[in-house]
Amino acid sequence: MNWHKVADSLGEVEFGANNIAVVDLDGKNICLGKFKDALFAFAYKCPHAGGMLAEGFIDALGNIVCPLHRYKYNMENGRNTSGEGYYLKHWPVQIKEDGIFVGVEETGGLFGWLK
Numbered sequence: 001m002n003w004h005k006v007a008d009s010l011g012e013v014e015f016g017a018n019n020i021a022v023v024d025l026d027g028k029n030i031c032l033g034k035f036k037d038a039l040f041a042f043a044y045k046c047p048h049a050g051g052m053l054a055e056g057f058i059d060a061l062g063n064i065v066c067p068l069h070r071y072k073y074n075m076e077n078g079r080n081t082s083g084e085g086y087y088l089k090h091w092p093v094q095i096k097e098d099g100i101f102v103g104v105e106e107t108g109g110l111f112g113w114l115k
């Protein structure tokens with residue numbers, strides 16, 4: 001697991017009113033979602049048909065809800081909790097004194113992990 005810095009501090013991340021922010025992970029956009037003092041990292045686009053997840057919302061159970069067709073995904077494990085059988089790419093997050101880090105498994109080449 002390689003940890004990549006996506007922000008210098010939590011205060012630097014610009015969350016929308018929906019508690020979702022877009023950050024740069026090595027040149028690619030990903031989303032950060034805040035829920036009950038925890039932070040989650042997940043894909044920029046919905047695995048169903050590419051909906052912009054940063055324009056969705058986080059429901060009362062901590063699912064990210066896609067703005068396009070309202071499919072829901074657990075931000076922690078990527079499970080498609082509304083039951084359509086998709087899987088949301090997601091990554092572990094660490095909040096440290098020197099920044100916010102997202103953990104990436106380096107498999108399948110340099111950018112094989114980010115489609």
Ligand code: FES
Nearest residue numbers: 046049051066069
């Ligand atoms: S594109 Fe996200 S639910 Fe269809």
